[in-house]
Amino acid sequence: MLLRFLTQAASAVLLALPLAASAAQPVIEVYKSATCGCCKEWVKHLEANGFTVKTQDVPNTSDYREKFGIPNEYGSCHTGRVNGYAIEGHVPASDIKRLLATKPKARGLAVPGMPMGSPGMEGPRKDPYEVLLVQDGGKTSVYKRYP
Ligand SMILES: [Cu+2]
Numbered sequence: 001m002l003l004r005f006l007t008q009a010a011s012a013v014l015l016a017l018p019l020a021a022s023a024a025q026p027v028i029e030v031y032k033s034a035t036c037g038c039c040k041e042w043v044k045h046l047e048a049n050g051f052t053v054k055t056q057d058v059p060n061t062s063d064y065r066e067k068f069g070i071p072n073e074y075g076s077c078h079t080g081r082v083n084g085y086a087i088e089g090h091v092p093a094s095d096i097k098r099l100l101a102t103k104p105k106a107r108g109l110a111v112p113g114m115p116m117g118s119p120g121m122e123g124p125r126k127d128p129y130e131v132l133l134v135q136d137g138g139k140t141s142v143y144k145r146y147p
Contacts, residue, residue: 025050026100028087031064032057032078039078042090042120049093051082071138074110085109086134090118095131095144107134109143118146 032039034057043053064079068086076089086108110132111118117126128147132140
C-alpha cells in the first residue's frame with residue numbers, strides 16, 4: 001500500500017509518514033563521523049519509518065562498534081544502538097522493526113561495508129547485500145538477503 005501511495009502522491013505521503021509511522025518506535029542512538037553524508041541519509045530513512053534518532057558525531061566509530069560487540073570485520077560507517085541492540089551500518093528500518101518485535105538473543109544487526117542500494121546508499125546501482133544477525137559470540141547468520 002505504501003509503495004502505491006509513494007508513486008501516486010510522493011510529497012503528500014512524505015508529509016504524512018512521520019505522523020503515521022511514529023507510533024511506539026523507540027529511540028535509536030547513532031554514532032557517526034561529522035563528515036559522513038550517507039549516515040545522514042540513513043538517519044532520514046529511520047525517521048521516515050517512525051524512529052526517533054539521536055545522532056552523535058564521534059572521532060572514531062570503531063570505539064562504539066567494539067563497545068557494542070560488533071566485530072570489526074562487519075563494520076560500516078556508523079554504529080547505532082536501540083533497546084540494547086547494536087545496529088551497524090545501513091540496516092533497513094523494516095529489519096530493525098522485526099528485530100525489536102521478535103527480540104532474539106543477539107548483539108544486533110549489521111550490514112558490513114556500504115552496499116549500493118541499501119537505505120542511505122541509493123544511487124544508480126543496486127547491489128545485492130545481506131543483513132547479518134550478530135550473535136552473542138560474534139558469529140553471524142543471514143537475517144535477510146536483498147537481491
Ligand atoms: Cu555509509
